[in-house]
Amino acid sequence: xxxxxxxxxxxxxxxxxxRERIVATANRLFxxxxxxxxxxxxxxxxxxxSKGNLHYHxxxxxxxxxxxxxxxxxxxxxxxxxxxxxxxxGKARLKRYARILLNExxxxxxxGCPMGSLNMELAKDQRDLQQxxxxxxxxxxxxxxxxxxxxxxxxxRALSLHIMARSQGAxxxxxxxxxVGLLKAEYKRLVDWIEML
Amino acid sequence: xxxxxxxxxxxxxxxxxxRERIVATANRLFxxxxxxxxxxxxxxxxxxxSKGNLHYHxxxxxxxxxxxxxxxxxxxxxxxxxxxxxxxxGKARLKRYARILLNExxxxxxxGCPMGSLNMELAKDQRDLQQxxxxxxxxxxxxxxxxxxxxxxxxxRALSLHIMARSQGAxxxxxxxxxVGLLKAEYKRLVDWIEML
DNA sequence: GTCTATATGTAGATAGAC
DNA sequence: GTCTATCTACATATAGAC
Numbered sequence: 001x002x003x004x005x006x007x008x009x010x011x012x013x014x015x016x017x018x019r020e021r022i023v024a025t026a027n028r029l030f031x032x033x034x035x036x037x038x039x040x041x042x043x044x045x046x047x048x049x050s051k052g053n054l055h056y057h058x059x060x061x062x063x064x065x066x067x068x069x070x071x072x073x074x075x076x077x078x079x080x081x082x083x084x085x086x087x088x089x090g091k092a093r094l095k096r097y098a099r100i101l102l103n104e105x106x107x108x109x110x111x112g113c114p115m116g117s118l119n120m121e122l123a124k125d126q127r128d129l130q131q132x133x134x135x136x137x138x139x140x141x142x143x144x145x146x147x148x149x150x151x152x153x154x155x156x157r158a159l160s161l162h163i164m165a166r167s168q169g170a171x172x173x174x175x176x177x178x179x180v181g182l183l184k185a186e187y188k189r190l191v192d193w194i195e196m197l
Numbered sequence: 198x199x200x201x202x203x204x205x206x207x208x209x210x211x212x213x214x215x216r217e218r219i220v221a222t223a224n225r226l227f228x229x230x231x232x233x234x235x236x237x238x239x240x241x242x243x244x245x246x247s248k249g250n251l252h253y254h255x256x257x258x259x260x261x262x263x264x265x266x267x268x269x270x271x272x273x274x275x276x277x278x279x280x281x282x283x284x285x286x287g288k289a290r291l292k293r294y295a296r297i298l299l300n301e302x303x304x305x306x307x308x309g310c311p312m313g314s315l316n317m318e319l320a321k322d323q324r325d326l327q328q329x330x331x332x333x334x335x336x337x338x339x340x341x342x343x344x345x346x347x348x349x350x351x352x353x354r355a356l357s358l359h360i361m362a363r364s365q366g367a368x369x370x371x372x373x374x375x376x377v378g379l380l381k382a383e384y385k386r387l388v389d390w391i392e393m394l
Numbered sequence: 395g396t397c398t399a400t401a402t403g404t405a406g407a408t409a410g411a412c
Numbered sequence: 413g414t415c416t417a418t419c420t421a422c423a424t425a426t427a428g429a430c
Binding site for chain 4: 018049050051052053056057
Binding site for chain 2: 397
């Protein structure tokens with residue numbers, strides 16, 4: 001499975017305009033260190049650029065976050081479109097979503113879900129920033145909702161939220177215990193449950 | 198249900214030695230703002246104390262975190278002991294755990310699970326700090342494990358982790374969508390599932 | 395125990411030279 | 413576009429007076 005599936009490690013960070021390299025590096029650091037724990041200096045250092053350069057491209061850290069979220073959303077949209085082609089069946093689509101946890105299992109076990117952990121961090125006292133971040137969740141949720149409708153479920157909204165809650169819980173616990181076995185076990189449970197729908 | 202059940206709002210913050218008032222206020226702010234987003238100045242201001250005073254009681258922010266975790270763990274232990282008296286039956290105990298989400302639903306919807314969100318924040322690049330924080334999770338997990346054994350389950354460890362994953366996922370999604378209905382729906386699903394065990 | 399003052403580092407952000 | 417220099421604010425932490 002390609003690294004593109006995570007929605008985080010989206011592109012190589014070399015041989016691109018600096019603006020894109022900055023977004024790619026910020027994307028990675030926001031994931032591995034957290035948004036509030038990542039500074040312009042960190043990003044600049046990793047790229048061998050100056051802080052001033054970063055501020056030329058992004059007036060504020062806020063703007064940089066928006067760019068990172070836009071990048072992730074673009075990546076997510078492409079992934080979901082790919083899945084729609086590969087899996088015509090509704091249940092197969094739900095199962096493919098569940099499997100996302102295993103794609104980047106090494107990262108998930110260390111840093112949690114990129115979407116979930118960023119959202120939760122911002123939800124606490126930066127709800128204005130979280131608004132945009134939640135759009136990422138909504139991309140997945142609406143896609144799941146559609147798949148649920150497809151298999152004839154009337155409770156498609158509730159189902160889509162439940163499936164996301166299950167995957168978020170799995171990613172979180174796996175990260176807190178740094179245990180990939182936990183991730184695999186929760187994946188299996190979720191797939192079995194989807195099969196019974 | 199008393200406010201004590203959350204493990205966060207543990208005691209009144211008045212008419213106590215300043216050391217305890219500091220821990221209680223830090224406890225609350227670490228929850229509502231996050232650990233890294235809370236400074237000594239914030240805690241001191243809320244109490245009308247000086248920063249120097251805080252540093253007299255706690256040499257470092259690290260130490261303050263340890264004190265907060267110890268406070269929460271003491272509160273959790275008492276709560277679990279109370280539950281053991283009130284609910285002799287294993288399944289009833291599992292259901293009581295599930296209901297914890299609803300006790301402080303207004304807070305959970307705004308700030309997530311106090312344990313889970315703190316752990317996840319620290320798990321990213323402060324794994325040393327997370328070690329202590331994870332002890333809180335272990336208190337619950339071992340308690341759940343015991344209840345699972347009680348109902349004759351051989352997969353008690355896996356079950357205990359699954360139940361925690363479900364509750365963490367529910368708390369997280371409810372916070373990200375600021376939706377108490379989501380919390381209630383996930384609670385109902387979890388209780389129904391426990392009933393079928 | 396509590397305060398003020400201070401040291402030291404870092405964060406986000408701007409100005410201006412090249 | 414990119415750099416250096418700088419501003420201002422704030423963070424953690426210490427020293428010493430009361």
